[in-house]
Amino acid sequence: MDNKLNKIILAQLNPISGNVEYNKNKAISAINKAIEKNAEMIIFPELFLLGYPIGDILTRYPYIAGQCERALEEIKEVSKNIAVLIGYPEKNTSKIGKPFFNSVMLIKNQKTEKIFRKALLANYSEHNDYRYFEPAKITKENRIFELGGTKYGVIICEDGWNDKDFFEKNLYEIDPVETVAPEVDVLLCPAASCSRAKKEQLKHNMMSFVSKKYKTKYIYVNQTGANDELVYDGTSRMYDENGKLIAMAKSFEEELFELNLNGENVINPLIKGLELTLNSQKEFSLDHEPDLERTYTAIKTAISDYFSKNGFKRAVLGLSGGLDSTVCAVLLADALGNKNVLGISMPSSLTSKESKSDAEQLASNLGINFMTVPIKDSVELLKNKYENIFSNVESHWDKRYKNSFTIDNIQARARSMILWSVANEFAGTLPIATSDKSELYMGYATINGDMSGGYAPIADVVKTKLFALARWMNKNRSNKNAIPESIILKPPTAELAIDSNTGKTLLAEDALMPYEFLDEVIWRIENLNQSINDMMKAEFLYEKKKNTDIETKRNWLNKFFKRLNTALYKWYIVPPSPVIDARSINKTEFKQPIISNIDYLR
């Protein structure tokens, strides 16, 4: 065996959270292929046998750790002539501490050679490691091994994120890299790092900085694919001793990436968006273009994995002829195949002719299944029936609204009932929730209506970005211009009510505020943690473009936070949706008590 090149396989794979059998089989198949390729070592992502995110699987079903132990035995069995580095939950047998360690086992000669335990446990955003794992102590010895004349040091994901020279602020006192790196030739980092807007550049800069600082190679192996709401972007890689990126696997794809530690390597290009600079985080921009390929790919991956891993294959959604359902339809068609998507136009008396024809045209362009089911009659019927109910209730209760949203909501709910019924009637079918992030922040979505579904593909994408995404898809999909231009050009409306000022359908921006302003408020909350006072002092992009008096601005901001307070319940019951932005309102990462009547103004 010629190991001069120290061939290493980075097993950039897509596990299912909690399905040890599935993940083990994937591991064994990868090891067999690595052996065929005569590799010296194969490295799996962090906690691979369990798959991230792990939720409370380990604490609720602790016997799953036993499943992992048995899986490791099977893996040792097949690991002939190859070193295997694989992540798993290790029971903590001590009387002190959390029940598990987040560990990586080094298998050599079909035996346990060494076990490395994670020290720094991420517990922010989507991360919950400290909930389950005991932080391990770091020594020079307990993170180092030798193979083929090379000295390796193992750092596990968050272990690598605490360099005191790189970060202005550090979350932890200790830095495992500081202890390990001076002793080794190569740092090995098994990770499970999900894709977020503008995270890649930080990651790249840090790894490059660390490998240069310590004059070591740096190998990073990341999970890929999506589980529920988190999409892992892969892009496993290596840096040389000068911090130069010299090898990179693909983005968002499974790959057994072949790495020659001392030879030539492949550098796959990053998907556009992954490379965004950190500077762009510091200022709001309406130019969403740089992040669109990543956004498209992440959502497509999320849909595809959510359906297949849950045993679904078909989606049904309402096609209103508006932007949200349109973008969802394109993403679904690309993720599931157009014949697995059914778009239903469900016009009410408020639906314009254009909406109907736009929806039909879109479906025809995409080649998805399409039908029209008018809801005018049933809404009319319910309206009358409900009027009787309300009159009766009025005999008991006061405070009936003069202008309620009841009829608006009945329309949205009647539509959703059709979608759920189709899903109930046909195997493997999920209805889709089409709510977007701007409107969820405002609670501008109907419970059991448009915000109801088995999955919500665009719940973490703001409206201005959806417009950009629609244009991007028209340009970059092989089937060009599938989205009719009129859908992108017309101002958004839910078509659920009449504007008493204009006598026409109420436009969303009139019910809320201009989306360009709204989306910047969201950005300022999520990226700068600003209060209303901070925002009053800041100049919005919208203000630069259009003269906005101070009273209007204050009214919009007050309206925003007032609506946000009442939208919290809707966030609580919104279906799962892929996390896309740097920060989001997805339940996976953000928790705010519903009763928190925060005084945002002070």
Next chain:
Amino acid sequence: MDNKLNKIILAQLNPISGNVEYNKNKAISAINKAIEKNAEMIIFPELFLLGYPIGDILTRYPYIAGQCERALEEIKEVSKNIAVLIGYPEKNTSKIGKPFFNSVMLIKNQKTEKIFRKALLANYSEHNDYRYFEPAKITKENRIFELGGTKYGVIICEDGWNDKDFFEKNLYEIDPVETVAPEVDVLLCPAASCSRAKKEQLKHNMMSFVSKKYKTKYIYVNQTGANDELVYDGTSRMYDENGKLIAMAKSFEEELFELNLNGENVINPLIKGLELTLNSQKEFSLDHEPDLERTYTAIKTAISDYFSKNGFKRAVLGLSGGLDSTVCAVLLADALGNKNVLGISMPSSLTSKESKSDAEQLASNLGINFMTVPIKDSVELLKNKYENIFSNVESHWDKRYKNSFTIDNIQARARSMILWSVANEFAGTLPIATSDKSELYMGYATINGDMSGGYAPIADVVKTKLFALARWMNKNRSNKNAIPESIILKPPTAELAIDSNTGKTLLAEDALMPYEFLDEVIWRIENLNQSINDMMKAEFLYEKKKNTDIETKRNWLNKFFKRLNTALYKWYIVPPSPVIDARSINKTEFKQPIISNIDYLR
């Protein structure tokens, strides 16, 4: 001022999470009353200015910590001639660590005398402290103060839960009590500890053990009232140097409890259920009686606070004549007042005459508002309309179910739409989700149907306990026997489908399995973390009562876990509900990835 008795006020109050202004005003009013009573000191619960649970309020809106700082200044202003011990989030100004400390400020002579920082950060069940707070280091000095000749040591909630002699297994290496207790006369523990089945006895035993071990008094001040899903039970108290309970505030109620450190004190009796022994945790029992008063009080408190804190006052629910909606109606009437509750009977063609009359009788006994809205016509209409849709879909898609649940669900959704419409039409009104815990585990609930609502009062109560609760309420409410006996006697049915075997309405236990068996499976998962194999080896109570062959048992277990896997999505979108059991499936504390296709059998 005569301080020989060292009069101390335990401010057992009910804050709103995140509403600093509200909590500050409550604090100031309490301080003023304590001054009037000539108290030497007033002690507030943990993190009182923010209120538990805090969710991600601090990290998303960090300026709230500034609101707390300003509130503290106002509090100092009024704190004349009294020492104040109050919890708040303190900014961590160091370059290392999490952004805040979980701190308690001692105010003396209207100035900051000392700040105490929490060391042990709970990060399990509903607790998330390590997500936001930096663990503080413990020294003898930084937790001690003197007042009126007495030496006090401050331990903050979880700080007190790591005694190495009391617990068999410890979560943390350090024990703050070990450092502090030998130096002081009194241990002071501000806490935010929510009510869970069988937690009180553990708490009592531990505090009693610790005060005896170190020969100190032990004062515990707990939050009360509910925020979203968590109900805090108050029961602030003191133990003497021999571990004897010598003072106790009320359960689940606000109280400025007057404590005489060296004199006579009041011991309020615990609400029944709070005193349950730990032994009862180790074996499943169908005798729910010992926990019913606590369950009733906790849910009533949860409903009342959820409504009032969110600005709602009225509830509308479907009254099916079945157990779930019946128990909900009683709890709502007691929490909100009977005139603020509207029960609607919505019979379909499957609804029995008894169901209708039972519902009406219940409403009349409770004195709640009642009306009947038959849904037979609209379901018939939708059924026909949908049949056309399905025929059309069939031209595109295969795999239409022969026996679908579509019509069952349409009935449940038509009902829910009525409830939401009433809530949309009348101010301050919330619809109620009536799903129970047994059925949620099985996914036996309709999305946008019976599991939809603004709040889900009994989602953490299993069916056998609901039967017991119904009997308990009939006996213990001042209005006796409000629940018609026939509701408690008849076997549960959703009345949504016909059983093809009997030709009668499908009974829930036939669709699922006997509730007595089902509830024990849940108990074994939540309390013993058992797998199917463990359960096959164990003898269920049901087996002792009724001969059950091994195949039937295995089938039930397989069915249970298969249904559980597909129920995970429903758990994700179930409305907020009070946490009642020792462990639950509430989102606040339990997270399981939806895609986790766990092999429970291995």
